[in-house]
Each structure stands twice: as C-alpha cells, then as structure tokens.
Amino acid sequence: MNRSKKIVVNIPAGIDNGQSLNMRGEGEAGFNGGPSGDLYIAVTVKPHKQFTRKGYDLYMDMPIPFTVAALGGEINVPTLKGTVKYAVPEGTQPNTVFRLREQGVTRLNASGKGDLMVKVNVQVPKKVNEEQRELLKRLAESFGDDVSEGKPKKKVKLW
Secondary structure (H helix, E strand, C coil), X not given: CCCCCCCCCCCXXXXXXXXXXXXXXXXCCCHHHCCCCCEEEECCCCCCCCCEEXXXXXXXXXXXXXXXXXXXXXXXXXXXXXXXXXXXXXXXXXXXXXEECCXXXXXXCCCCECCEEEEEEEEXXXXXXXXXHHHHHHHHHHHCCCCCCCCCCCCCCCC
C-alpha cells in the first residue's frame, strides 16, 4: 500500500549540484515488518543571476567606469550577504580579477567560506560631450597618444 508523507528536509549551506542527502528510515517500508529503508534526495542548485559557482568560490563580472580604472576609486560589490566596498587601485587594467576573501559559499560540514572573484570590465563611454572630448584629447596628448580627428572613412577588418 502506497502512502504519501510530508518530510521537512534541512538543506545544509554549501551543498552543490549532484550531491545527495540521506534521510535514514524515511524510505520504503521494510520486508515482513522490518525497518524502513533510507530516502536519498538528489540536490540540484538553481543558478544565480549574478554569480557563477565553482566549488566554494563565486565568480562575477563587474563593470567599472574607465575613470575609476585609471585613477582608482571605491566600488560597491554585491555579495551573497549584501554589498561591500572595494578599493580599486589606480591603473587597473581591463579583465583584472580581484579576490574578496570569505565572500563565497559556506563550506559544507566545515568552517569558512570560499572567495568571491570579481573580474572588472572597464566601461568606455559611447558618447562624450564637447567638454569631455577636449579633456580627453588633452589627456591623450599628455600621454603622447596620436588622436586623429574625425571618423574613419571605411571600416577596416582587424582580424
């Protein structure tokens, strides 16, 4: 005879895809009045919108303004527990990865947490006003960069 039964299952922090939970004595009834078997629950963790998980570490891409990358500054980084401030050093290059220790996933049956790896994507403005254009030209000249006027007449395939 089949019966339904509701069971409260505590999912431990840090569990990952493919792992299973064992509920002793919650499986099918034993033969000839023997003890019930165990219930095994296969775990599937729903993907997060912002973070990618690898083990106990989390990975994310973070857009930052090119002025913050060049001059340094403070950014707000989302974590599982809220937002933390991070000081971006002067001269940060595109695709630099910063490690925020202990901001990842709680370790299963152990102490500590993984890390949060933040890859910065330097954002270049698509449009600038005249004042900004002049400031950028002066900056480029101070670096010795050749900034040609106008737009290219035809597109050139780079690779």
